[in-house]
Amino acid sequence: MMIKFRNYILLSGLLSIGVLTTSRAQNPVVQTIYTADPAPMVYQDTVFLYTGHDEEGATFFTMNDYKVYSSTDMVNWTDRGTPLSYQTFNWAKGDAWAAHCIERDGKFYWYVTLTDKKLNRPVIGVAVSDHATGPFKDALGKPLVAANQGDIDPAAFIDDDGQAYLYWGNPKLWYVKLNEDMISYDGAVMEEPLTPESFGKREGDSLRSTLYEEAPWLYKRQNTYYLFYAAGGIPEYLAYSTSDSPVGPWSYQGVVMPTEGQSFTNHPGVIDFKGNSYLFYHNGALPGGGGFARSVAVEPFSFGEDGTVPELKMTSGVKNAIHPVDAFRRVEAETMAFSEGVKTEEQPKIGVFVTSIQNGDWLKVRGVDLKDGAERFKAAVKTKAGGSIEIRMDDPSGPLLTTLKVAGDHHWQELTATDLQTIKGIHDLYFVFKGEGENDLFDFDYWYFE
Numbered sequence: 001m002m003i004k005f006r007n008y009i010l011l012s013g014l015l016s017i018g019v020l021t022t023s024r025a026q027n028p029v030v031q032t033i034y035t036a037d038p039a040p041m042v043y044q045d046t047v048f049l050y051t052g053h054d055e056e057g058a059t060f061f062t063m064n065d066y067k068v069y070s071s072t073d074m075v076n077w078t079d080r081g082t083p084l085s086y087q088t089f090n091w092a093k094g095d096a097w098a099a100h101c102i103e104r105d106g107k108f109y110w111y112v113t114l115t116d117k118k119l120n121r122p123v124i125g126v127a128v129s130d131h132a133t134g135p136f137k138d139a140l141g142k143p144l145v146a147a148n149q150g151d152i153d154p155a156a157f158i159d160d161d162g163q164a165y166l167y168w169g170n171p172k173l174w175y176v177k178l179n180e181d182m183i184s185y186d187g188a189v190m191e192e193p194l195t196p197e198s199f200g201k202r203e204g205d206s207l208r209s210t211l212y213e214e215a216p217w218l219y220k221r222q223n224t225y226y227l228f229y230a231a232g233g234i235p236e237y238l239a240y241s242t243s244d245s246p247v248g249p250w251s252y253q254g255v256v257m258p259t260e261g262q263s264f265t266n267h268p269g270v271i272d273f274k275g276n277s278y279l280f281y282h283n284g285a286l287p288g289g290g291g292f293a294r295s296v297a298v299e300p301f302s303f304g305e306d307g308t309v310p311e312l313k314m315t316s317g318v319k320n321a322i323h324p325v326d327a328f329r330r331v332e333a334e335t336m337a338f339s340e341g342v343k344t345e346e347q348p349k350i351g352v353f354v355t356s357i358q359n360g361d362w363l364k365v366r367g368v369d370l371k372d373g374a375e376r377f378k379a380a381v382k383t384k385a386g387g388s389i390e391i392r393m394d395d396p397s398g399p400l401l402t403t404l405k406v407a408g409d410h411h412w413q414e415l416t417a418t419d420l421q422t423i424k425g426i427h428d429l430y431f432v433f434k435g436e437g438e439n440d441l442f443d444f445d446y447w448y449f450e
């Protein structure tokens with residue numbers, strides 16, 4: 001059964017930030033499903049966010065497929081679909097755990113953790129595509145890495161000299177130097193020495209003598225290499241070590257994000273985008289959230305002048321959009337800053353659209369520029385029980401810009417509202433869905449103003 005996520009008066013996992021109202025929350029980044037193990041990638045002027053997907057109702061890490069989201073403003077995120085699942089790899093039988101996608105020479109390589117049918121344990125595979133959002137295919141027809149127990153959580157990194165590396169592992173940390181084709185390696189799998197100087201000291205764990213747990217993420221700033229990772233034990237927190245080489249020796253630096261947020265795992269992904277640095281992570285912030293129902297979130301941060309990473313708390317998220325949304329160009333309905341109650345679905349001809357829309361659900365698009373005002377609002381919808389879309393300013397019960405009645409046959413159609421209030425400039429738009437009864441009202445594909 002599809003569970004609808006509603007009522008975010010306080011997101012349970014984020015209690016530490018105090019009062020967090022629906023109209024201000026940016027975190028978690030995705031509200032339509034549970035997402036985990038973020039792997040952000042900057043490509044041209046866009047951040048692509050690759051995530052795992054915790055299945056609803058799971059009592060373990062039940063994960064079958066991978067999702068992609070994208071943003072150019074860091075507040076509105078577009079659902080780009082589900083271009084990869086364990087079924088893409090005919091040697092795999094499930095457990096689509098942490099993964100990382102990276103671009104080289106116009107091709108996209110997505111390194112994934114999956115359970116191998118024959119070995120019956122996690123290994124690392126690689127999928128390839130000509131586009132950031134796929135379609136992806138299995139690059140090898142077999143695992144790329146099947147070396148040890150604990151072959152999970154791959155993270156790729158290409159150094160300035162062009163040498164690519166793949167890091168992974170729990171409870172050990174391994175790496176290989178990848179060949180230029182990104183899907184093979186000639187050298188041995190190397191084990192990074194886990195020493196207290198490199199990764200801090202852990203007491204009372206026979207398998208692990210340092211704080212390193214899993215989820216490595218390589219990042220380079222000026223001439224310093226940063227290794228971010230999940231540290232522990234359980235519950236995990238995020239920590240980092242630095243080095244003047246991509247293969248160590250590493251020097252333990254401390255905590256990046258203390259344990260918080262109702263998930264006993266965490267998983268870092270760090271990028272720079274348009275002048276800011278961002279830490280992606282996960283917690284259990286959505287209603288029903290927890291260790292097996294996680295949600296990806298993001299915090300902006302600045303490095304200290306000495307290159308240190310500040311200790312970050314889980315907050316309501318990114319405060320300011322990098323740029324406004326042009327109201328007069330087609331915006332996908334699945335582009336949203338926040339939503340309540342709705343889901344997304346993907347179909348071959350339509351692509352991704354918003355579905356499971358019921359009375360009272362809403363979605364918010366932040367920073368929409370209406371310029372000198374609009375005369376018409378247009379939306380592509382497919383009627384189910386029928387209803388209406390109220391477009392409200394800056395709050396789900398804010399001033400009404402217009403109402404679009406959604407009726408008609410059960411085919412996709414573009415409908416128009418013409419009775420618009422004169423509202424100018426930049427506003428957060430709330431699309432508030434209204435209708436009778438409990439049934440789904442309509443599906444929603446895109447919108448624009450004229």
Ligand code: FUB
Pocket residue numbers: 036037052061097098113152153214215265266267
């Ligand atoms: O998502 C399954 C596992 O949980 C990942 O592989 C780990 O990094 C932890 O987040």
